[in-house]
Amino acid sequence: MKIVVPIQLVPDLVEDLEISPDGTSFDYENLVWIINEFDDHAIEQAILIKEKSGAEVTILAPDMEDIDDPLFTAAAKGADKLLKISGDFDAGINNHALSKLFTPALRSLQPDLILTGVSNHDGLDGALGPLMAHHLGLPYIGYVSSVTVDGEKATVHKDYPGGLKARLKVKLPAVLGITSSETPPRYVPVSKVRQSMKTSQIDELEGEMDLSGVATIERMYEPEVTEKAEMLNGDIADISNQLVKILKEQGLI
Amino acid sequence: MSQAVVLDKPADLYDPNVPGLGTDPDIKHCIQCGNCSGVCPWGYVMEYPPSRMISALRAGIFDQVTSTDSVWMCIACSACTTACPSLIPITEHLMTRIKEELILAGRVPTELQSALEASHRYGNPLGESPRKRADWTKEAGVPVPILGKNKSHADVLWFVGDYPAYHPNVKPTSFALASIFNALGVDFGILGNDEHSDGDSQRLAGEQGLFETLAEKNARAFNKYSFNEIVTTDPHAYNAFRNAYPELGITYPVQHYTQYLAERIEQLKPFLRKEVKATVTYHDPCYLGRVNGIYDEPRQLIEAIRGIELVEMPHHRETSLCCGGGGGGMWLDGYQWEKSHARTSEWRVKEAQKTGAQILVVACPYEKPRFQDAIKTVRIDNLEVMDLTELLAKAMK
Numbered sequence: 086m087k088i089v090v091p092i093q094l095v096p097d098l099v100e101d102l103e104i105s106p107d108g109t110s111f112d113y114e115n116l117v118w119i120i121n122e123f124d125d126h127a128i129e130q131a132i133l134i135k136e137k138s139g140a141e142v143t144i145l146a147p148d149m150e151d152i153d154d155p156l157f158t159a160a161a162k163g164a165d166k167l168l169k170i171s172g173d174f175d176a177g178i179n180n181h182a183l184s185k186l187f188t189p190a191l192r193s194l195q196p197d198l199i200l201t202g203v204s205n206h207d208g209l210d211g212a213l214g215p216l217m218a219h220h221l222g223l224p225y226i227g228y229v230s231s232v233t234v235d236g237e238k239a240t241v242h243k244d245y246p247g248g249l250k251a252r253l254k255v256k257l258p259a260v261l262g263i264t265s266s267e268t269p270p271r272y273v274p275v276s277k278v279r280q281s282m283k284t285s286q287i288d289e290l291e292g293e294m295d296l297s298g299v300a301t302i303e304r305m306y307e308p309e310v311t312e313k314a315e316m317l318n319g320d321i322a323d324i325s326n327q328l329v330k331i332l333k334e335q336g337l338i
Numbered sequence: 339m340s341q342a343v344v345l346d347k348p349a350d351l352y353d354p355n356v357p358g359l360g361t362d363p364d365i366k367h368c369i370q371c372g373n374c375s376g377v378c379p380w381g382y383v384m385e386y387p388p389s390r391m392i393s394a395l396r397a398g399i400f401d402q403v404t405s406t407d408s409v410w411m412c413i414a415c416s417a418c419t420t421a422c423p424s425l426i427p428i429t430e431h432l433m434t435r436i437k438e439e440l441i442l443a444g445r446v447p448t449e450l451q452s453a454l455e456a457s458h459r460y461g462n463p464l465g466e467s468p469r470k471r472a473d474w475t476k477e478a479g480v481p482v483p484i485l486g487k488n489k490s491h492a493d494v495l496w497f498v499g500d501y502p503a504y505h506p507n508v509k510p511t512s513f514a515l516a517s518i519f520n521a522l523g524v525d526f527g528i529l530g531n532d533e534h535s536d537g538d539s540q541r542l543a544g545e546q547g548l549f550e551t552l553a554e555k556n557a558r559a560f561n562k563y564s565f566n567e568i569v570t571t572d573p574h575a576y577n578a579f580r581n582a583y584p585e586l587g588i589t590y591p592v593q594h595y596t597q598y599l600a601e602r603i604e605q606l607k608p609f610l611r612k613e614v615k616a617t618v619t620y621h622d623p624c625y626l627g628r629v630n631g632i633y634d635e636p637r638q639l640i641e642a643i644r645g646i647e648l649v650e651m652p653h654h655r656e657t658s659l660c661c662g663g664g665g666g667g668m669w670l671d672g673y674q675w676e677k678s679h680a681r682t683s684e685w686r687v688k689e690a691q692k693t694g695a696q697i698l699v700v701a702c703p704y705e706k707p708r709f710q711d712a713i714k715t716v717r718i719d720n721l722e723v724m725d726l727t728e729l730l731a732k733a734m735k
Contacts, residue, residue, distance in 0.1 A: 272455070276546065
């Protein structure tokens with residue numbers, strides 16, 4: 086059982102986000118990158134499958150600044166192989182480009198199962214999973230919160246709004262978009278991560294970033310204050326009268 | 339529970355698969371008196387309080403101890419260590435070691451996991467941006483020199499700490515200490531954004547690797563500047579620099595602010611112009627009092643304020659009752675409350691209330707949020723929590 090987990094980095098929201106001078110993207114200069122939280126769950130789910138029924142887990146990532154730490158952390162959790170693909174990331178990143186970047190490696194790795202985060206909060210051009218599935222001609226199921234592998238099939242739980250869940254079976258190989266791993270991502274002690282930095286190896290491949298095929302951002306801006314709330318003052322009778330007047334004016338009563 | 343284990347010969351009684359634990363020469367001195375488990379605030383909740391852990395070690399059933407997580411009730415208050423007649427450093431040699439094992443096995447309560455991950459990634463357990471660590475200085479109202487571009491030497495390197503830098507209720511402690519340093523004309527500087535968590539609580543919670551990483555980063559920052567001593571806001575930082583960093587080869591003279599100010603009490607007294615008419619009671623922080631023996635200096639400072647009446651709680655000095663923040667406790671409140679439906683901080687504020695004091699004076703950054711929260715959950719009126727720095731600043735205005 087070969088599992089590949091493509092991961093990506095997203096802007097860390099603990100830091101303030103700034104808009105670039107031309108107003109069409111984030112100011113990448115001041116961004117701090119962190120692993121996409123859903124990808125962290127995908128890694129955990131892969132390790133859980135490995136522990137339950139055996140698998141070789143490969144983490145696939147873009148060779149961006151700060152990518153080594155999440156890769157070594159994944160190795161410390163139990164990932165077997167680490168692979169990063171180089172490219173020019175300075176011009177920007179989108180999921181269309183990442184899916185094309187990853188495809189050659191995925192084709193050569195021939196995984197039985199591809200697990201990736203169901204979405205990323207800066208993914209303005211759609212999710213990575215379906216795009217990869219399209220390039221590889223594989224089935225895709227998103228919003229998955231449980232995966233059990235049985236030979237050539239996987240049984241997954243897919244989450245729907247309103248608390249509904251569906252149990253689906255899919256023939257492998259397939260791509261799954263993970264919302265949450267069956268148990269929360271485990272804690273790995275710093276000493277284990279440091280050890281994996283000495284003992285694990287990150288393989289590298291060259292690739293190309295093709296940002297085309299997505300909508301152009303005309304303007305990116307922080308929410309602008311239009312109207313402020315109107316505070317009603319006075320005693321209960323005053324406030325009630327004011328409210329009734331406003332509701333009538335709005336045509337609601 | 340378990341059945342009695344009958345040994346044919348005096349086996350290797352101390353081989354629990356916890357590296358180092360079995361051959362610890364200190365633990366072998368345990369006489370099974372049970373003082374530790376009795377004085378432990380959470381001894382009655384733990385399936386294996388300290389003396390029973392050692393007994394399990396000797397009975398060859400230590401895996402039963404590591405299969406429970408009740409060690410996460412331990413708040414590293416050192417009451418056990420202080421009560422032990424055989425002088426076993428129980429907190430650090432036993433409780434922390436077991437926490438290390440559970441962390442290696444990945445069995446960490448979620449809250450604590452977040453605090454540890456945040457400490458590693460952001461240099462503070464609160465998960466705040468490291469770029470904002472010195473932002474508090476802009477609200478201080480007095481100059482707070484940041485070592486770096488314009489200043490590379492100071493007499494005192496003031497190690498501010500995580501909560502005093504970031505927590506809204508603890509920042510006033512920093513503002514107050516900054517005013518006091520300015521009034522006394524102390525030549526001081528802070529590391530600013532180069533400062534990382536001292537790591538002591540994370541160390542006691544079982545993350546030695548994280549502690550070493552944080553210590554290395556702080557050491558690099560210390561090395562950039564020249565200074566005569568470190569003064570800390572936090573007794574935990576004091577403990578780290580005095581007792582744990584030297585083992586990593588990082589040694590600097592260090593004092594807690596209560597020691598530094600008590601040494602200069604004659605200089606300070608003229609500034610304490612205002613009378614503060616209040617009955618106050620002082621809570622001995624575990625890492626200032628029991629662990630490091632500093633009891634008198636804070637009291638000298640309090641008594642230097644005119645109008646103050648200082649009353650002692652029944653548990654004071656060596657018997658002080660922990661706020662519950664140490665050893666990871668600051669980030670285990672939910673877990674511990676689920677198991678016990680009580681909080682040591684709630685017991686403590688009730689005790690403070692009974693003294694008739696209007697102000698509960700503390701000297702550790704964990705205590706103010708812990709006690710303020712407890713006052714709300716227990717619903718006590720007329721009891722305010724103040725750090726000693728704030729009390730002194732109040733007498734200075």
